[in-house]
Amino acid sequence: MRRLLISSALALVLACGCSNTKLPDSKLIGSLLSDDFEVSSVKITKGAAKSADSYEAEYTARLLVKKSASALYKHWPTGETIVASGRMLLAKTGKAWEKKSNKFLTAKPALRTTLENLRALRCSIGIYMAEHNGGMPEKIANEQKEMYFPNPVPAEEITGSSTVVYSFDGTGGWYYCSDKKSKDYGNIKINISGTDERGKPYRNY
Numbered sequence: 001m002r003r004l005l006i007s008s009a010l011a012l013v014l015a016c017g018c019s020n021t022k023l024p025d026s027k028l029i030g031s032l033l034s035d036d037f038e039v040s041s042v043k044i045t046k047g048a049a050k051s052a053d054s055y056e057a058e059y060t061a062r063l064l065v066k067k068s069a070s071a072l073y074k075h076w077p078t079g080e081t082i083v084a085s086g087r088m089l090l091a092k093t094g095k096a097w098e099k100k101s102n103k104f105l106t107a108k109p110a111l112r113t114t115l116e117n118l119r120a121l122r123c124s125i126g127i128y129m130a131e132h133n134g135g136m137p138e139k140i141a142n143e144q145k146e147m148y149f150p151n152p153v154p155a156e157e158i159t160g161s162s163t164v165v166y167s168f169d170g171t172g173g174w175y176y177c178s179d180k181k182s183k184d185y186g187n188i189k190i191n192i193s194g195t196d197e198r199g200k201p202y203r204n205y
Contacts, residue, residue, distance in 0.1 A: 037063035053092040081110040110157040117154035136186035
């Protein structure tokens with residue numbers, strides 16, 4: 001029984017690589033992507049030890065494409081935020097991990113996805129109005145027994161926020177104008193200050 005416990009413990013150590021080796025985390029994945037991109041966020045969605053010195057991580061990331069991006073990503077628009085999912089294989093050298101390979105599974109400009117989500121929210125407002133004699137919703141949320149808006153609310157993918165505010169502050173997410181005196185009453189916009197890579201203010205979409 002004792003031998004069995006020792007064998008199980010040893011197998012666990014080998015599966016993790018080494019008891020003194022820190023397993024790859026989102027911060028490490030981000031640092032290994034930084035040669036080609038400015039990394040704003042990374043989340044590991046799945047990780048597994050392939051052997052005692054090999055680890056594979058699947059992740060999602062929000063990346064700003066650099067001018068100095070390698071030829072492999074030269075078709076990606078410089079200065080634009082990309083929402084990507086990828087799979088990275090890492091090899092252990094001593095107590096550290098190094099990138100052995102990286103493959104992007106999907107990669108889509110964040111602004112394009114954001115505009116798709118914005119259209120979906122505006123469509124939801126239109127459906128609400130049609131069923132309430134032209135009346136506007138007070139907030140972007142589903143009331144009891146009423147399901148007009150996506151649940152959860154889709155993210156504005158430039159910052160990754162799905163927060164809805166009712167006074168524009170430019171911090172990310174969405175801005176819905178519920179002020180009946182405003183010319184924007186009933187409209188939902190991107191709650192980001194500044195402009196896109198073409199110089200168009202985000203809030204003007």
